[in-house]
Amino acid sequence: MLNFWSPDKVIDGELVPGKFSTVVNLANSWVLDQFGWLFSVCAFFSVTLCLAICCTVFWKSGFASVRIGGPNAKPLMSLWNWFSITICTTIAIGILFWSTAEPIDHLTKPPEFANVEAGSRDAAVLALSTMYLHWSFTPYSLYCVASLMFAFAFYNMKQPFTLGATLTPLFGRFAIGRGSAVIDAICLYSLVAGMAAALGSGILMINGGLHDLWGVPNANQWVLGVIAFAIVFTFVISSSTGLMKGIRILSDINTRLLLGLALVPLFFVPTFFLLSLGGEALWDYITHFLGRNLAVSKTATGELRVFAPDEWSKGYTVFYWAVWMAWAPITACFLGRIAYGRTVKEFMLVNFIFPSIFAIGWMTIFSGTALYYQTGGQVDLAEVIATKGHESVSIAVLNQFPFAVGLVTFYLLSAFICFVTSSDSNMSAMASVSSTGISPDNPEGNPWLKIVWGVTVGMVAWIMICFAGGVEGVKTLSTLGGLPAAFLEILIIVALLRVVLFHRRLDCFSELNSELISKSVSGAAGEAEGESR
Numbered sequence: 001m002l003n004f005w006s007p008d009k010v011i012d013g014e015l016v017p018g019k020f021s022t023v024v025n026l027a028n029s030w031v032l033d034q035f036g037w038l039f040s041v042c043a044f045f046s047v048t049l050c051l052a053i054c055c056t057v058f059w060k061s062g063f064a065s066v067r068i069g070g071p072n073a074k075p076l077m078s079l080w081n082w083f084s085i086t087i088c089t090t091i092a093i094g095i096l097f098w099s100t101a102e103p104i105d106h107l108t109k110p111p112e113f114a115n116v117e118a119g120s121r122d123a124a125v126l127a128l129s130t131m132y133l134h135w136s137f138t139p140y141s142l143y144c145v146a147s148l149m150f151a152f153a154f155y156n157m158k159q160p161f162t163l164g165a166t167l168t169p170l171f172g173r174f175a176i177g178r179g180s181a182v183i184d185a186i187c188l189y190s191l192v193a194g195m196a197a198a199l200g201s202g203i204l205m206i207n208g209g210l211h212d213l214w215g216v217p218n219a220n221q222w223v224l225g226v227i228a229f230a231i232v233f234t235f236v237i238s239s240s241t242g243l244m245k246g247i248r249i250l251s252d253i254n255t256r257l258l259l260g261l262a263l264v265p266l267f268f269v270p271t272f273f274l275l276s277l278g279g280e281a282l283w284d285y286i287t288h289f290l291g292r293n294l295a296v297s298k299t300a301t302g303e304l305r306v307f308a309p310d311e312w313s314k315g316y317t318v319f320y321w322a323v324w325m326a327w328a329p330i331t332a333c334f335l336g337r338i339a340y341g342r343t344v345k346e347f348m349l350v351n352f353i354f355p356s357i358f359a360i361g362w363m364t365i366f367s368g369t370a371l372y373y374q375t376g377g378q379v380d381l382a383e384v385i386a387t388k389g390h391e392s393v394s395i396a397v398l399n400q401f402p403f404a405v406g407l408v409t410f411y412l413l414s415a416f417i418c419f420v421t422s423s424d425s426n427m428s429a430m431a432s433v434s435s436t437g438i439s440p441d442n443p444e445g446n447p448w449l450k451i452v453w454g455v456t457v458g459m460v461a462w463i464m465i466c467f468a469g470g471v472e473g474v475k476t477l478s479t480l481g482g483l484p485a486a487f488l489e490i491l492i493i494v495a496l497l498r499v500v501l502f503h504r505r506l507d508c509f510s511e512l513n514s515e516l517i518s519k520s521v522s523g524a525a526g527e528a529e530g531e532s533r
Helices: 007-012 019-058 079-090 093-108 121-135 137-156 163-176 178-214 221-240 243-268 271-287 289-293 311-315 317-337 344-376 381-388 390-398 404-434 447-467 471-506 511-532
Strands: none
Touching: 019 137, 019 289, 019 311, 019 317, 019 344, 019 471, 079 243, 079 317, 079 344, 079 404, 093 121, 093 178, 093 344, 093 381, 093 390, 093 404, 121 137, 121 271, 121 289, 121 317, 121 344, 137 163, 137 317, 137 344, 137 471, 163 178, 163 317, 163 471, 178 221, 178 317, 178 390, 178 404, 178 447, 178 471, 221 243, 221 404, 221 447, 243 271, 243 344, 243 404, 271 289, 271 344, 311 317, 317 404, 317 471, 344 381, 344 390, 381 390, 390 404, 404 447
């Protein structure tokens, strides 16, 4: 066994396509078969809770007006910077990689339960609707629940900077004992897997673009290694400069780059096609929202089952839930930290509503453009996937526009910055979770830990894309990383629900607690005076 896992075998490629890839793929299949229902349960209750919290905003409940950090807390940054960081920390490289490639998969190979013809208009509507499902409200709810619970626990309940703190509404002080270190370790593992998966996608996409532009060797393990090193080096440096310098500035630049990219297709693709397809897809998404989030499936006898994803859902929807869950807990530490000074209402807008709307708009433009070219016959993107891989689809789409070389260069720059901005925030959170003495006044972890985590993520990503099946290896890693995080996410959902219901008892800054503290102090003073007499 030790000989099988030796580094020289990995580097020499003796595990391709041998035991390493086989073992990983078997583990992935087992996780999906045994725990696909758990991912679906977690995603459904997460989005349900977020929608319920949004309803409390309209009901003008007390919880919506709770301010993270207390009534006198001042926001760390502007709403625009906050939104930019949220977008870049969460969506990141995913929307650039999958927004054009994934809908082509759904168009050419639609799921059986949809009962639509491959390549048809109905299949195109389903494809775009599926993009909304995978990239908007449901996945953002996973981030939002964990982030809001962490922010409330760290700032308003004055708990330590640890993921165990998110469970204190359920388990009290027992949640931040020795078990907290175990929770942190599991979540760090999950994020390493999730970040390595995203980094792997970014490396492959950048390599594909460089190959098309300047003939750089494609899928060469050493070229992939150089790209990985460049990305890791940049985001480690950016993360080391702190929140208000590297992360804030890069997020601002990157969001503007994304908005600029989104404008390009609008000049060259019929707007009516995008709007009509988007409208039909949005209606399909709304009307099937409950069923698809409940993972409803049919047995051979026609019996309906809930939280029982079929094979198609396991390969796509459940995979995405696993990806987002792998990122959610540790990312929550960062998103919760930067929410200081904001109300719950503002938090829900910036971390749930606005990013989801942004994602729907992005998918309407880019996924709609890919579907337009595929269904119109201008370019066979399905053939591009079959011959060059998913990472080449976005480049093929951009090549249909004038000034393609400039656009592709601009796109690759955006992709590079996109991953850097998402990664440096997580490096910051990982270093803080791994450090001691973290407080609201001293939130930054040891800079050396950022380097260690950055190198670890880069190595794992490089090994997976070189020796475990490329994109498929990336998908497998995401699923394996999301499994342990799913159990924690379920507990966090329950903990946040208790906070929503009993926030006045749990919030150190609430009027109820202020009265209790005042009475306690007065009582103690009275007892002391009585004893002195």
